[in-house]
Amino acid sequence: MAYGWYCYKDMVAFTGMVVVESINVGLNILFKAATRKGMSSYVFIVYSYLLATLLLLPSSLFFHRSATLPPFSFSLFCKICLLGIIGSLTEIFGYAGVDYSSPTLASALSNLTPAFTFILAIIFSMEKLVLRSSSSQAKIVGTIVSISGAFAMTLYEGPPIVLTLSPSKSLHWPHSLLQSNWSIGGLLLAAENLLVPVWFIIQANIMKEYPVDLVVVFLYSLCTTVMCAAVALVAEPNSSAWRLKADISLVAIVYSGLFESFISTVIQTWALRLKGPVYVSLFKPLSIAIAAAMGVMFLGDTLHLGSVVGAIIISIGFYGVMWGKAKEEMMEGSGVGSLDQSSTQTTALLQHHISESCRKNTLLNDG
Structure with a gap:
């Protein structure tokens, strides 16, 4: 009986989180393959959000059909x-970054979110910095190490260390162009992960004012669909770019709107409740190895030394920040030391970084 419970809590949870990271990386792999076939990243985002919005509409109506909803104000609409x-x-920065670079770089730089969250928490006085505290020291060092690793991975490509398993068109581009695209992609992905904690702060404020999850999610998804469509119509005026074909592009859109959001969300929510947020977040660096392997096998990408070195440095910094937050939570639970309310809010923001994109994090709250 005890052995069966151990398998349920540990082995099944471990397997589930590996599946989650594989699913998340799979979306970037499919997206990259679809863009190589000519699909526009703007069109992909619009169709993915449109599908999610259409799925959320009946869900919000069904689950809140008999509930008395709080008043909806104009200021709340502006916040949404x-x-x-x-x-x-x-979304635009993230998918454009993957298009310019690779899923491996996207997976590595997603681990910058805790570091950026910690920096923003200090700037907006959401967290007090205690230099003598080992947890604060760990977060400071981890933040510096993570950002250093991001610079190394973005600016230094290095020699190839893995032979490609399939031909890739990008291998025929001039090296200077490859390095330029890689750096642009890295900057876009860094901007994406800087915006993620900003998004969390705004979302937390909205949920305090209007704690009706599905309604907020639906309205957010609807607003994002409209805004992305407006940008896409300017960026992609050619009507042929909007025509969907029964190829990898359609698979990527359906995967993003259905398979990715649903299965990944359910497993993450289950693991979050069973093992806690720190356990779930520990699997994020695993996506780097998965992305590198899948990129070589399915996209014909070449793995370079700079990617490996930078990914290792970012992962070390990531674990440093998460160790600092975990120690603060332990101190709070045991009553040792004093954590103010703002630090607790920052911990909550860090817990949410386990999802790759904002929409998936929002759906996680409803799962």
């Missing part, structure tokens, strides 16, 4: 629109 703007920029 602002959330939509931040979410739109996050």
Whole structure:
């Protein structure tokens, strides 16, 4: 009986989180493959959000059909629109970054979110910095190490260390162009992960004012769809770019709107309740190895030394920040030391970084 419970809590949870990271990386792999076939990243975002919005509409109506909803104000609508703007920029920067670089770089730089959250928490006085505290020291060092690793991974490509398993068109580009695209992609992905904690702060404020999850999620998704569509119509005026074909592009859109959001969300929610947020977040660096392996196998990407070195440095910094937050939570639970309310709020923001994109994090709250 005890052995069966151990398998349920540990082995099944471990397997589930590996599946989650594989699913998350799979979306970037499919997206990258679809863009190589000519699909526009703007069109992909619009169709993915449109599908999610259509799925959320009946869900919000069904689950809140008999509930008395709180009053909806114009200021709340403006906040949701602002959330939509931040979410739109996050999605555009993120997918454009993958298009310019690779899923491996995207997976590595996603681990910058805790470091950026910690920096923003200090700037907005959400967290007090105690230099003599080992947890604060760990977060400071981890933040510096993570950002250093991001610079190394973005600016230094290095020699190839793995032979490609399939031909890739990008291998025929001039090296200077490859390095330029890689750096642009890295900057876009860094901007995405800087916007994620900003999005969390705004979302937390909205949920305090209007704690009706599905309604907020639906309105956010609707606003983001409209905003991304407006940008896409300017960026992609050619009507042929909007025509969907029964190829990898359609698979990527359906995967993003259905498979990715649903299965990944359910497993993450289950693991979050069973093992806690720190356990779930510990699997984030695993996505780097998964992305590198899948990129080589399915996209014909070449793995370079700079990617490996930078990913290792970012992962070390990531674990440093998360160790600092975990120690603060332990101190709070045991009553040792004093954590103010703002530090607790920052911990809550860090817990949410386990999801790759803002929309998936929002759906996680409803799962």
